[in-house]
Amino acid sequence: MQTLLNQLYARAPLSRQSAYQTLLRIANGEAAEPEIAAVVSAINMRPPYLSEIQGFRDAMLELAVPLDLEGRRTIDIVGTGGDGKHTFNISTLSCVVVAGAGYPVSKHGSYGVSSKVGSSDVLLALGYEFSNDRDRLLSDLDRAGICFLHAPLFHPAMKNVVPVRKALRVRTFFNLLGPLINPALPAYQLFGTYDRSVSRVYDYILQAESDRAYCIVHALDGYDEVSLTGGASVRGRRMQGVLYPADFGLPILRPEELYGGETPEEGRAIFLQVLEGTATSAQQAVVCANAGLAIQVIHPERSLIDCVAEARESIVSGRARGVLRKLLG
The missing domain is CATH 3.40.1030.10 (Nucleoside phosphorylase/phosphoribosyltransferase catalytic domain)
Known part of the structure; x- marks a missing residue:
């Protein structure tokens, strides 16, 4: 996590895969609350990067409870x-x-x-x-x-x-x-x-x-x-x-x-x-x-x-x- 934080504080964008893995670690309880707060705060201080949002989204959709609408177009x-x-x-x-x-x-x-x-x-x-x-x-x-x-x-x-x-x-x-x-x-x-x-x-x-x-x-x-x-x-x-x-x-x-x-x-x-x-x-x-x-x-x-x-x-x-x-x- 420290390596990740150093990268974020240096304002270097995470790759899509790295962002995906970071969110999985958070979701799986592998990061303590202070570490989560540090990650969130570091990302807040930078503009949104496409690769990061894509990777975070990949993880969220993978972990989500699915809802099949059976073809209903909503x-x-x-x-x-x-x-x-x-x-x-x-x-x-x-x-x-x-x-x-x-x-x-x-x-x-x-x-x-x-x-x-x-x-x-x-x-x-x-x-x-x-x-x-x-x-x-x-x-x-x-x-x-x-x-x-x-x-x-x-x-x-x-x-x-x-x-x-x-x-x-x-x-x-x-x-x-x-x-x-x-x-x-x-x-x-x-x-x-x-x-x-x-x-x-x-x-x-x-x-x-x-x-x-x-x-x-x-x-x-x-x-x-x-x-x-x-x-x-x-x-x-x-x-x-x-x-x-x-x-x-x-x-x-x-x-x-x-x-x-x-x-x-x-x-x-x-x-x-x-x-x-x-x-x-x-x-x-x-x-x-x-x-x-x-x-x-x-x-x-x-x-x-x-x-x-x-x-x-x-x-x-x-x-x-x-x-x-x-x-x-």
Whole structure:
């Protein structure tokens, strides 16, 4: 481990194989908590390297509890988290809205890192019980149009890292891995990243997976999703550029309009208000923007404004609310 740490402190990138072996050692309990913290901190101080993210991801997917969807083509909307913006849970709400529009969703998520309103925090507050039972999740998917993969249940080998991440309370390279390690391997995915360089790394990795359609978004002011507070960089097989609120047919928002509160209960209240149509116009708009962009990943031939309208109709019609009701049922 000392040799590894010397390499990391010298800012020399790990090879894909070395990164893979490092994560296996951590997962297998071969590294003490101080060593794990040292590795995490050293990697945090450097830009993301493609070889390292590939190797860490290889190990995580190998160790994960698999979930065979038996040919069901699903989508996930997921951000790295850790952007420090304290927004309400836009990605999970967008998933529910997309499911309400008729597109199956396999949502992968966990607890918040820099906020109290991560996907798992909000779902717990709503009364959802996590499971990695395949039959139950497939039943959720067929009945509600969405299933939720609580990351700790699908990546049990990472239990050795949990105390370190909780102690640090800052984003780490595990935030970078989260969106890339959905065990269901959805056919479609809308990724959000807090950094443009991370978007490039994701793009290099995903270009090699020709059977998946994807879009990677990074708001130019640091959000790991479409925020409508300004422009957002987007990357995908068929797109690369910057989208502005006008491209969605939506107004520019102020950062304070996206605040999600400090407790899961506050996050729960906003979640329900959006689905019930009683949320603020800003909260509704940002959810429709992300859900609309996700729908366009599935249907790239459709205009973005039409896809946003489809997302809005999912809320207005009550179908999105019905998805949550069935999921919690």
